[in-house]
Amino acid sequence: MKKQILALTAMLAIAGLASCTGNNSTTEKMKVGLLTLHGEDSTYDKNFIDAFKAACDAKGVDGKVQTGVNEDAGCTTAADNMVDDGAKLIFADSFGHESHLLASAKKAADVQFCHATGTQAHTANQKNFHDAFASIYEGRYLAGVAAGMKLQAMIAEKADTSKKIGYVGAFPYAEVISGFTSYYLGVKSIVSDVTMEVRYTNSWYDENAEKTAANALIDGGCSIISQHADSWGAPTACEAKGVPNISYNGSTESQCPNTFVISSKINWQPYFEMCIDAVKSGKEIATDWTGTVDTESVQVTALGKKAPAAGTQEKLDEVKAALKAGTTKVFDTANFTVKNAKADTSEFSKASYITMDADGHLTGYLADVDDDGKYVGETEAIKEANGKKYFAESEMRSAPYFDILIDGISVGA
């Protein structure tokens, strides 16, 4: 018996060694790198990785991905190593990578560095360092409309359905706040008296914390759950309890077939392709680039097969057209009030920079666009177009800066 096992192991090993033949192609392709905070288990990073692979295939370049890159000097080292390996273009995907990636960019002037979600490129004065984001608030708004349709249908079916919805957020700062506010405004455009409770996990990826937060929201009477965090924690908690879920970063239907409604996501492929083309042809990459619905950077996935309400697709098409035409503004100041913003003492609600009219609608807001580390607002973010006042999110800088806690949204413990 033992003899056979030995022989079998040896044979397997030899077969394994022999089955791989060299696959070195002789043509020299341009090398492009991607640094991600987590691996493919994280929906956020998977979204980057998938788009990166697709862009590299489409453009015929040699793409290398390094996962598990921490938000410390490890990011500088990983980027330096990619430069060493001959990469001409390097992307990083997490907010905390920025200053460490910038350190690498200063050392390699002939390599282009692109950072997603960052805030420093437009003030860093480093020619080969670029930030990018997308107006994901439009996608969130669309997802919110789908959630609103679902909530409306639930109320029509059962009159005592709670009009409170829940949201699991990662960290209390602009990217997350802007996201849940636009989502909430989408729901509110269908069900006008909806309220929302937000719970933070203080981590981008913490499956247990996300699951616990989602369960607490469901137990607290929330009818629909959405999230801005990167694990499967919240969607699977919803599936277990049969509560509709609005996802982010991509469809979660495979594991949540009964509760998946829709997901908004940023499609990074157009940006990746644009940068690859720019490097190939020696053109400059925009210092601070914002993708939109128009550039196909902001997307919503196909609706789930079971959970969404009837007529959702038609409504979405209508709203999407209005967003493209500019007739609907997500942060239209007429659609929300900020009366309680002053009462809120949390550090992210910078009450002193807010002015509002008698009804509580925003009339002025100084946003912290330059991100010089002082957390002081300096740029007027309220603009007017077509006779409508609106908060100009992602217009002065790609990364979001809407960080006001509006009326109707509360933060739970």
Added chain:
Amino acid sequence: MPEKMTAKKEKSKLFHVEKRFDMPLWQSILIRFGFIIVALFIGLLILTISYGVNPFDAIGSMFVGSFGTEKRIWDFLRDGVLLLGVGLALIPSFKMKFWNLGGNGQIIIGALVSVILMINLGGKYPDAVVLLIMIPSAILAGAVWAAIPAIFKALFNTNESLFTLMMNYVSVGLVNAFIMAKYPIGSHVIPRIDDAHFPSLYNGSLLIIIIIAVLLGGMVYYLKFSKHGYELSVVGESMNTARYVGINVKKVIIRTIIVSGALCGFIGCLLASGVDFTVTPETGNNMGFTAIMAVWLAKFNPIIAAGTSFFIVFITRGMTKVQSDNNIMNDATPNLIIGLIYFFIIGCEFFVEYKLLINKGGKEMKITEFIKSLFTSKVEKVKLPPEAEAAVEEEEVK
């Protein structure tokens, strides 16, 4: 299984383990080397089966990851000496049989103190002044962090493994509290600090390498030739003996652990000001634990610890390169293989320390003889009475 480990009582026991006393050095090196090769082989097999990685390319990647370019060689040396530095810090306490599992916490507290000083004093005073304040402060912080459990151990005989382990969590909590207070917005990370960097000589690594090399020499001297080194090894052998020969055990425990913690705090300072330029709850990358393995494998010999540290850094860096070269999109696979290699390295110590005798047909033989006998068993088989034969068969089936 345990009963089979004990000395042979009946004929039918399949295994018999015996302590070795006579293994020549070359043989023990050969065994260790062989196990590493086997571990690598299995690891590569996993990569080949699950990701279609060409094993020869993967071995190439491992070397490229550590030695591929000049910068990589410097990074490799720097990471290696930093791990060795933590190992050197832990050796005195482990030699004294004080299980200091708090290396991580002592490193992090040193790094945290350094970062606080870098942020608050950096830019306002010359870098040299900040460094002169920072280095002793970090050393002091690490020493205090280690001294607290040591004092409790010396005075109240508390369990030092649990105490030092828990101190790790306290230091991580302090880092989180500091970040929350200072950087309330964003995903709670301290951006790279640009002031008060540790001086660099030729590049960022060389000075660190020189410092740790000096520390290595100092530690060899301290352990081998100083009175302190003698005292701590006596305490490690037996506290009663130490008391009998007039060593102040309490004093030796506290003093040795302070040395240990101070060195960890210094490594934290090197990390914060010379490598990371920031502090996170993961600062040190669990070196406080990895270094335990490095020094344990080195039998607490500082010079051999240098070899084991570099080997650990080699496989870690190598696997990172294998991962990125083959677009493996998760950290679990490289971690699995690194874990496998660790497992084999630690497991092989069993075969270095003990002799495994296999009972086949009533005859005890070494593994080599046993393997030989598998191929010639028909000829050499000893005739046994039928009932004994049956018993042996039964055991073999098990």
